[in-house]
Amino acid sequence: MELSTRNLVLDADSAVDMQMHTTNSDGSWSPEQMVDYLKAEAFGMVAITDHDRVDQTAAIQQLAIEKGLPILVAAEFSANWRGHSVDVLCFGFDAENESLKAVATSVLIRQRENSRQVYDYLLKQGYQFDGETDALEGVLKRPSAGQPFALADLLTAQGLDAGAAWKMIQLGGMAFTTTPIAEVVEAVHGSGGICLIAHPGRGEFWPVFTPQLLDDIRSDVQLDGFEAYYPLHSPEQTMMFVEYAEKYDLLTSSGSDSHGRNRNPIKYPAKDSRKLLERLGVHVK
DSSP states (O other), X not given: OOOTTTTOEEOTTOEEEOOBOOTTTXXXXXXXXXXXXXXXXXXXXXXXXXXXXXXXHHHHXXXXXXXXXXXXXXXXXXXXXXXEEEEEEEESOOTTOHHHHXXXXXXXXXXXXXXXXXXXXXXXXXXXXXXXXXXXXXXXXXXXXXXHHHHHHHHHTTTOOHHHHHHHHHHTTOOOOOEEHHHHHHHHHHTTOEEEESSTTOOTTSOOOOHHHHHHHHHHSOOOEEEEEOTTSOHHHHHHHHHHHHHHTXXXXXXXXXXXXXXXXXXXXXXXXXXXXXXXXXXXX
16 A cells, blocks of 8 residues: 655644544545645645544545645544543554454444444334435444434434434433453554554543543553644643653644534644654654
8 A cells, every 4th residue: 555644754834633534434524525625725744533444544545645635544443441431543553454454343343233222222212214215224334433423313303402312312322332442552553553542631521631540541551642732622731741741752643633514624733743753754854
């Protein structure tokens, strides 16, 4: 597979964004729409990190070469650790690695099982989903990260507001499928890749990582760093993550977590992710 980032050299202030999602997972833009936007906005390099997808890596690299926009080999894996959901940004892996493909395939299989369970629950509650195509089949055709949203859409199409729709599918046992973080890290490292904690200070459905919690997770798994620069991090959090990374010689990345129209990509300077990029073979001047 030809890499679009081979022999890439970036200026320190070149615009990069190292976490974005397309319709290959739960984004609203297709890869082509995302790349066209990024080209128009003069980004120097990006990473498309669709959830638990390694099967689209070659297609993304081909698109990057055709459009003239360097794109890192990347994905975001949905993991769990000590009862918490912890997303892991992974870069530079071999997408043909069998262990890595098995992790991604397992997520899809288990998410489909969960979607069938929730759909059966909705039918038992009296909901009917008539249409030209089978509603469940349409849900199951979606990428794993998009299936809960597809189930909620079935209900909003029947008049429920978004909050009520999500509450109903949660009552039916809806879950975003995850993989133990040790399995993710082992597979990615075994394929030559790098693992970083995504949005470690975000909170909501994820833990807010303090230095102590970073110590704890690093005592369990060999992580390479974390996404220090993120739009929902406070300046104090960003500073703490950067200082922690410097103290322990870890890598940092910068990402918008853009899903398309709801949150546009952000132009972070390449120098914020210099050590990570150079580990991946991208020289930052």
